Amino acid sequence: MKFSNKTIQYKLKATDQNGRMMLIDDSSDLQLPSIEKLSDTIKGAGIMGEIDWPTFGQLGSMTFTVNNRADSGQYAILSRPGEIKFEVVWVTDVLDSNNVKIGLQQNKVFMTGASKKYDMGKLEVNAAADGSSDFEIFYIRKVVDGKEVLLIDKFNYKYVVNGVDFYAQLRTALQ
Template sequence: MAGVLGIPGVINNFNLYYKGTALVGLTGEITLPDFEGTTETLSGPGILGELEEVVIGSFGSMEIEIPFRILDEDAFKLMSPTETLDLTLRASEQYTVKGTGGIDTKGMRVVIRGRQKKLTGGTVKQGGTMDASVTVEVAYIMIEHDGKKRIELDKLNNVYKVNDKDLLAKIRSQC
């Protein structure tokens, strides 16, 4: 695989799955959630001014919006706030091989678990799409790149790993 010898290019194609079945009414893009750490402002002796301290493993609310061209059966499958939604996004990342100039691809997988938070019904217009969406509050996310886990956050089970390193192991052992 490319490693540092490849130039990242584009997402060649992707699919989003709910419980293993592809969702068919999606529009052309999905924005992954931001990882915004919870912070506390520190000030006092030894600090010139203020410093934002990130609380390791603690993140603000995370959400992902699943866009649909129209409200259809797949959109309504995601609507029960009492069920945990199990979503998997699979993508093929295309890149240029530096040594040869050729094109190759790598896989990316994003696993998300959470609950339905919001339904945006969209607009009804003759001959147009509705641009409806379902917003999911993320409780778990794992991003795998080229077969390697790059980040895993499980808010309900006290897990935060980056490049397969458990950043909360020491903290859990102290509590």
């Protein structure tokens, strides 16, 4: 059995104002988007209490956050309006308990979104500014060791997990 342990290192790239991918090399940490389904509370006869039931095909806001130690021109560029593409690559160490070996696992996330917050941080002598930038994500694709494990494309009604397209039936029904 293989156990993923922790992140060894990561790299963040984003498109600049000309659409070229550039390295953002001084972030302190990243918060990848959460995938939360929109829901509605149902109650009544046949149900003991309430159920907060997820609505099929409806996802909440997906926010990607880049935290930085100090503001730079890189973050100002990312505050611009319009589409921004991101590529995050990170490596985790993995323990193979069958062979008692430690290996590496490559993870990649490709995202497309738009800037929704640019916080330049706090200025204090001899301290990090601790600024951040938030982005609304509408496309996300995750690849682990070369295999696509997740694809969400909100504008094209795609939600694919390990090759299973859960929204294919929804797209067909909407034709």
